[in-house]
Amino acid sequence: MVRISLDVDGDHVSDEVEPRMLLVQYLREKLGKTGTVVGCDTSNCGACTVHLDGRSVKSCNVLAVQADGHEVTTIEGLADGDELHPVQEAFRECHGLQCGFCTPGMIMQAIDVLNEHPQPTEEEVRLGLEGNLCRCTGYHNIVKSVLYAAEHSGSTAGAGGAQ
Amino acid sequence: MTATQDRPTAEIGRDRRRKEDQRLITGRTRWTDNIALPGMLHLAMVRSPFAHATITGIDTEAAAGAPDVVAVVTGRDLADVQGSIPTAWNITTDQKSPPHPAMAVDRVAFAGEVVAAVVARSAAAARDAAELVDVDYDEHPAVLDLKKAADDSTLAHPDLGTNKSAFWQFDSAGAGTGGSIDEAIEQARSGGILIEREYRQQRLIPAFMEPRSFVCDPNGEQLVLWSATQIPHITRFFLAAVLGIPESKIRVIAPDVGGGFGGKLQFVPEEIITVLVARRTGKPCKYTETRSESLMAAHHGRDQWQRLTLAADSEGTVTGLKVDLLCDLGAYAGTVGGGVPILGAFMYNAIYKFPAYQFNCTNYYTNKTLTDAYRGAGRPEATFAIERLMDELAAEVGVDPLEIRERNWIGHEEFPFSTVAGLEYDSGNYEAATAKAKESFGYDELRAEQRQRRESGDRVQLGIGISTFTEMCGLAPSRVLGALNYGAGGWEHAQVRMGGTGKVEVVTGASAHGQGHETAFSQIVADRLGVPFEDVEVLHGDTQISTKGYDTYGSRSLVVGGEALVRAADKVIEKAKPIAAHLLEASADDIEFESGRFSVRGTDQGMGLAEIATAVFAAHNLPDGIEPNLDSEATFDPVSFSYPHGTHLCAMEVDTETGEVRMRKYTCVDDIGNIINPLIVAGQVHGGLVQGIAQALWEEAVHDEAGTLVSGSFVDYLLPTSADTISFDIDHTTSPSTTNTLGTKGVGEAGTIASTPAVVNAVVDAVRHLGVTDVQMPCTPERVWRAIHADGAGGSTEGAAMPHFDDAEPGRDSTEGAGA
Ligand code: FES
Numbered sequence: 001m002v003r004i005s006l007d008v009d010g011d012h013v014s015d016e017v018e019p020r021m022l023l024v025q026y027l028r029e030k031l032g033k034t035g036t037v038v039g040c041d042t043s044n045c046g047a048c049t050v051h052l053d054g055r056s057v058k059s060c061n062v063l064a065v066q067a068d069g070h071e072v073t074t075i076e077g078l079a080d081g082d083e084l085h086p087v088q089e090a091f092r093e094c095h096g097l098q099c100g101f102c103t104p105g106m107i108m109q110a111i112d113v114l115n116e117h118p119q120p121t122e123e124e125v126r127l128g129l130e131g132n133l134c135r136c137t138g139y140h141n142i143v144k145s146v147l148y149a150a151e152h153s154g155s156t157a158g159a160g161g162a163q
Numbered sequence: 164m165t166a167t168q169d170r171p172t173a174e175i176g177r178d179r180r181r182k183e184d185q186r187l188i189t190g191r192t193r194w195t196d197n198i199a200l201p202g203m204l205h206l207a208m209v210r211s212p213f214a215h216a217t218i219t220g221i222d223t224e225a226a227a228g229a230p231d232v233v234a235v236v237t238g239r240d241l242a243d244v245q246g247s248i249p250t251a252w253n254i255t256t257d258q259k260s261p262p263h264p265a266m267a268v269d270r271v272a273f274a275g276e277v278v279a280a281v282v283a284r285s286a287a288a289a290r291d292a293a294e295l296v297d298v299d300y301d302e303h304p305a306v307l308d309l310k311k312a313a314d315d316s317t318l319a320h321p322d323l324g325t326n327k328s329a330f331w332q333f334d335s336a337g338a339g340t341g342g343s344i345d346e347a348i349e350q351a352r353s354g355g356i357l358i359e360r361e362y363r364q365q366r367l368i369p370a371f372m373e374p375r376s377f378v379c380d381p382n383g384e385q386l387v388l389w390s391a392t393q394i395p396h397i398t399r400f401f402l403a404a405v406l407g408i409p410e411s412k413i414r415v416i417a418p419d420v421g422g423g424f425g426g427k428l429q430f431v432p433e434e435i436i437t438v439l440v441a442r443r444t445g446k447p448c449k450y451t452e453t454r455s456e457s458l459m460a461a462h463h464g465r466d467q468w469q470r471l472t473l474a475a476d477s478e479g480t481v482t483g484l485k486v487d488l489l490c491d492l493g494a495y496a497g498t499v500g501g502g503v504p505i506l507g508a509f510m511y512n513a514i515y516k517f518p519a520y521q522f523n524c525t526n527y528y529t530n531k532t533l534t535d536a537y538r539g540a541g542r543p544e545a546t547f548a549i550e551r552l553m554d555e556l557a558a559e560v561g562v563d564p565l566e567i568r569e570r571n572w573i574g575h576e577e578f579p580f581s582t583v584a585g586l587e588y589d590s591g592n593y594e595a596a597t598a599k600a601k602e603s604f605g606y607d608e609l610r611a612e613q614r615q616r617r618e619s620g621d622r623v624q625l626g627i628g629i630s631t632f633t634e635m636c637g638l639a640p641s642r643v644l645g646a647l648n649y650g651a652g653g654w655e656h657a658q659v660r661m662g663g664t665g666k667v668e669v670v671t672g673a674s675a676h677g678q679g680h681e682t683a684f685s686q687i688v689a690d691r692l693g694v695p696f697e698d699v700e701v702l703h704g705d706t707q708i709s710t711k712g713y714d715t716y717g718s719r720s721l722v723v724g725g726e727a728l729v730r731a732a733d734k735v736i737e738k739a740k741p742i743a744a745h746l747l748e749a750s751a752d753d754i755e756f757e758s759g760r761f762s763v764r765g766t767d768q769g770m771g772l773a774e775i776a777t778a779v780f781a782a783h784n785l786p787d788g789i790e791p792n793l794d795s796e797a798t799f800d801p802v803s804f805s806y807p808h809g810t811h812l813c814a815m816e817v818d819t820e821t822g823e824v825r826m827r828k829y830t831c832v833d834d835i836g837n838i839i840n841p842l843i844v845a846g847q848v849h850g851g852l853v854q855g856i857a858q859a860l861w862e863e864a865v866h867d868e869a870g871t872l873v874s875g876s877f878v879d880y881l882l883p884t885s886a887d888t889i890s891f892d893i894d895h896t897t898s899p900s901t902t903n904t905l906g907t908k909g910v911g912e913a914g915t916i917a918s919t920p921a922v923v924n925a926v927v928d929a930v931r932h933l934g935v936t937d938v939q940m941p942c943t944p945e946r947v948w949r950a951i952h953a954d955g956a957g958g959s960t961e962g963a964a965m966p967h968f969d970d971a972e973p974g975r976d977s978t979e980g981a982g983a
């Protein structure tokens with residue numbers, strides 16, 4: 001067992017974990033943060049995407065011990081109370097989700113894309129989300145949501161979630 | 164019925180943002196895998212690596228001794244309780260079905276079949292120990308090719324004595340719905356046009372994003388099962404049957420469910436195993452599959468060979484169609500797997516009015532993963548075939564493919580129309596949808612560009628694909644389903660419960676998995692009762708709350724479930740009316756109800772539904788003999804299906820040197836009757852389109868010669884990404900359905916059904932002038948390139964090179980080789 005301490009969604013946590021435990025398992029099983037989900041076992045689907053020090057990572061591809069000393073933001077840490085993050089708001093506004101299983105990862109990745117391209121083109125959004133699979137929406141409204149977020153909140157859409 | 168200028172406050176027809184989104188976008192979701200019960204144990208499955216083998220021994224000792232392992236269970240351990248997994252659809256009374264134990268006992272029939280389960284205190288411990296289970300197999304020859312399955316030279320189940328499950332036929336002459344197909348073909352042979360083609364519907368994987376997960380708590384008064392399923396009610400029925408305990412002792416909860424597409428429309432081995440193990444250990448148990456397990460063992464879709472013979476006169480008027488299908492059921496008869504092609508049987512005539520039709524379908528078992536319902540179920544296959552054939556006919560006659568469709572379709576003034584397949588289409592207007600689609604697509608301009616590219620010999624050629632489709636939605640009436648030997652009915656149930664404060668609780672048997680029922684159903688009830696949208700709460704997906712229902716598949720939720728809601732809401736108004744009359748001291752005949760308010764005709768006296776609800780709650784002053792209760796329920800079983808239709812147009816660019824294809828534009832105009840929520844409808848169309856496009860271009864489940872799934876992860880099974888797809892141009896025309904008062908037709912599967920042929924037609928159209936008349940799906944660059952560069956003038960991947968049905972050629976190899 002290895003001791004780790006990190007910030008998750010603004011809370012400081014300190015814990016003993018097995019060295020092989022994945023960050024996504026740590027979040028879901030030890031912290032009960034089940035907003036982040038697992039959709040594959042090959043790091044292909046992006047459902048598990050969270051932010052590590054403000055950059056998106058696939059949390060099934062990171063060991064919990066690697067997060068030691070770092071800041072993690074999950075979908076559950078995005079909204080400020082009842083105040084949704086602009087990208088969350090955009091997904092609701094543009095019907096950017098159906099079953100919602102890919103959505104937490106998609107939103108976290110979208111924020112990353114917007115951090116990089118505050119006023120992205122459709123092409124940049126499509127390329128930026130390429131690592132996140134969605135089976136329901138055909139991506140049409142997801143792309144629209146990200147463009148909407150960029151348009152309606154300027155550059156804050158991205159930075160707002162980085163904490 | 165829709166929100167318009169004259170009804171600005173109407174809910175129906177309004178772009179309501181979804182109620183369910185708040186929890187989904189903030190991560191406060193209730194996926195089955197989130198459930199953690201005190202003392203809960205975890206299961207890991209041990210699966211067969213062989214497609215067909217006898218189990219000669221299982222050594223569980225090492226696994227049983229591993230840390231945190233509580234038990235290791237084999238098929239033999241469960242033999243006395245597991246029985247055979249029931250199927251809901253035996254298509255004929257003499258259908259042959261091998262017994263299907265949840266866990267294999269002495270033989271396995273496909274790679275991925277469960278042979279043992281490890282039960283441990285953590286999921287990780289269970290998975291680790293599963294590796295230690297040592298199974299000895301005696302491998303047998305496997306049946307992996309559908310065409311070879313037909314000759315019975317190797318048997319998927321030796322005890323069955325044949326690979327054939329059942330043969331099912333529809334013949335218009337015999338059914339009295341049309342003429343003789345043999346005569347039509349004979350006539351076409353002398354002086355008309357006869358088009359013979361063979362198409363392959365490759366095996367697809369539904370690939371819902373949430374892996375299947377089951378949690379069973381066996382303790383307490385009731386056995387509780389949380390399940391990532393589309394069918395909680397049907398699952399409860401099956402569980403009661405399998406366990407031999409009353410339904411009242413079983414509660415099935417489908418919490419948030421992360422997609423289904425038909426892929427969660429099965430009562431599955433892993434589900435029963437979880438329940439049996441929970442009962443055996445007396446502890447809550449959970450099983451969540453990995454993605455690899457999901458791709459390998461959750462059911463697949465499609466997998467058919469279609470042989471088609473289309474007869475027409477020399478002008479291109481179709482006179483008859485003959486369809487011969489070979490369908491791969493996989494290793495066992497699934498929940499509705501055998502019936503999937505039968506759903507297609509009624510759709511091969513599509514929007515056309517030809518006079519003779521024959522459909523012959525043979526289902527076979529092979530040593531592969533089961534096939535079952537996948538978005539559209541039977542109808543995409545049918546639509547693909549007829550829409551490809553219409554293009555071939557147009558080429559033969561030498562007219563524009565749209566022109567050939569116009570020559571054959573049912574005119575809008577001809578509705579209601581009885582089809583050669585025996586259905587009665589209630590409404591539709593193919594001319595209107597086509598005209599609108601043509602216009603916004605820029606059909607004539609794109610045709611001009613295509614001509615110009617052809618003339619200049621451009622390396623990148625442009626193709627235009629058309630699909631004018633219709634489908635049958637609703638999957639009811641029960642009487643018809645019964646006539647097709649389907650084991651269940653098709654009605655739907657709804658309750659409307661008036662709270663004392665005037666807030667409304669709505670209960671539906673149509674359990675959702677991403678379609679937005681909470682929002683759409685709230686809109687319907689809010690409109691009907693005249694209460695605010697926010698005051699309606701929709702409950703579903705828990706058999707203890709929604710005690711009756713048939714769940715969600717086949718685009719039935721709105722058409723059948725929505726109508727049940729309307730009827731339940733109307734009953735609330737009927738119940739409230741005499742109470743309103745009493746409280747307003749008027750005669751019931753003088754009471755009018757509008758926009759949530761009861762008023763006395765010709766006066767300004769009146770009161771709202773909420774006030775009456777409060778009065779009923781108090782029950783201080785009600786008419787004599789009236790029960791203090793406004794709640795009501797309704798069960799709706801429609802008289803017929805509903806028939807959405809539409810025109811889809813697609814422009815594809817094909818690089819003739821590399822075979823690469825790129826979608827340039829996609830326009831569709833769907834007629835799905837009245838629309839409840841345009842926002843949700845658009846989402847359904849987009850998602851459906853990409854699933855159909857994916858069949859045309861990318862997806863294919865491939866097994867190797869040993870029967871192992873080669874496309875066993877998202878690395879090999881190519882789900883489209885955001886970078887592969889484009890934004891679509893969608894619109895609607897409206898011819899309301901007459902089989903439900905909402906006038907809706909259903910939209911869940913439309914995009915998937917229509918888009919596959921539109922895309923393939925476009926790919927072929929781009930290179931038809933180079934001699935190509937077909938490209939097998941998925942149209943990979945290699946297949947397209949081979950089709951273009953094939954030897955000889957034909958340049959097609961069919962014709963002489965295509966194996967005849969009776970040829971014992973391996974399907975996959977022969978297809979790939981055909982274009983070479
Ligand atoms: S679960 Fe992490 S990428 Fe799929």
Ligand code: FES
Pocket residue numbers: 096097098099100101102103133134135136137372421422677
């Ligand atoms: S919304 Fe269902 S997978 Fe994306």
